[in-house]
Amino acid sequence: MNYYTIKDLEIISGIKAHTIRIWEKRYGFLVPERTSTNIRFYTDEELKLLLNVAALVKRGHKISKVAAYGEQRIHEEVLKLSEQSSSMDDYLDQLVIHIINFDHLKFERVLDSVQEKLGFEKMMTELVFPLFRKIGIYWQIGSLFPAQEHLISNLIRQRIIVEAARCSVSDQAPTALFFLPENEWHELGLLYSRYLAAKAGVNVIYLGQNVPLDDLQALSDQIANRLAVVVTSFVSAIEKEKLEDELQKIGGIFPNIPVVVSGMQVRISEPQLPANVRFVQHYDEFHDWLLKKALPGTFD
Known part of the structure; x- marks a missing residue:
């Protein structure tokens, strides 16, 4: 079972801790337990109840009425809400x-x-x-x-x-290489970019997570002349110097190919980028750039 502080409940539910305490005292629908040092904590069931109550209150139900519903009625009202x-x-x-x-x-x-x-x-x-x-x-x-x-x-x-x-792709379509660098496992953003590329008619080679630079070099030696663009992302924590080093190496592995990089770490660190590496922050920006710049073969 998970246990939560009142601050956890505030963050997850969007209901201020002060308001939660008032609801506890006035309506008694949450009964926190306490540690040996008198710190209140809440269980999974209490979190679920609060989330349901918060959903109803946010949609106009009065807390005084919701508190009198009982758990079954609360569940039924939330179900109605989900249908609407x-x-x-x-x-x-x-x-x-x-x-x-x-x-x-x-x-x-x-x-x-x-x-x-x-x-x-x-x-x-x-x-x-x-x-x-x-x-x-x-x-x-x-x-x-x-x-x-x-x-x-x-x-x-x-x-x-x-x-x-x-998405249908022709044999004559330009090819893009998608990968995540070593120690990078957060792939949903890259997968979505891959979908956008496929939708644009690009033939995608998707290597997935945690790809060593040596493997990239070997692949580049074999297929670089087929690639229109290389796409990667940095989401996991990495020092700026290490990030810049990684980007320099990736740019060097594909010196004549535009490399698109995205991810929170690039946005936060603002690293110096090699000449052939471009940072894109939004998916719309990536899609537009892909169509207008990379695929016709220009990069500026």
């Missing part, structure tokens, strides 16, 4: 609840609903990636099991792969 959802905040709240509950079926139903209404790309950029930013915060404070993060990452990964497989 129209905003991304609604969907985000639902997904967080399903993640906490390890309910992958309901998690996927929400994604199915959003994808049907808005399309795959809007689902990814307006729902899935904001969700993972939230998950990153929860993971930092220890409020998610690694298994929960792995579960939803794999569910999203499968969706991206399915969508990419639907």
Whole structure:
């Protein structure tokens, strides 16, 4: 069982700690336990209850009425809410609840609903990636099991792969090489970029995670003359000097090929880039650049 502080509850639910304490005293629907040093803590069940209550209150239900519902009525009202959802905040709240509950079926139903209404790309950029930013915060404070993060990452990964497989590519299409460098495992962003490239008609060679530089060099010696662009990403923590060294080496392995790099570490560190390496921050920017610059063979 996971245990949470009141600060954890505030971060996950969006309800201020002061408000949670008031609700506890006035309505008694949360009953925290206490450590030997009198610090309050909460269980998984109390977190789930608070998330459901918060979802209702955010959508206009009065807390005084919600507190009198009882858990079964609260569950029923949240279910009704999920059927009427129209905003991304609604969907985000639902997904967080399903993640906490390890309910992958309901998690996927929400994604199915959003994808049907808005399309795959809007689902990814307006729902899935904001969700993972939230998950990153929860993971930092220890409020998610690694298994929960792995579960939803794999569910999203499968969706991206399915969508990419639907894209048709001709034998004459330009070729792009996608990879993650050594010790880099966060691939969802790169996978989505791969989908955008496939949608644009690019023939993608996808190497995946944790690719050693020696392997890249060997591959470059073999297929560099076929490549229109190389794409990589740095998300995991890395010192600026090490990042610059890695980028210099990658640029050197593919000296005559544009290299596109993305990821939080590049955005934060603002490293000096080799002449043939370009940083792109947004997926729209990557897609536009891919179509206008890389594929015709220009790079400026």
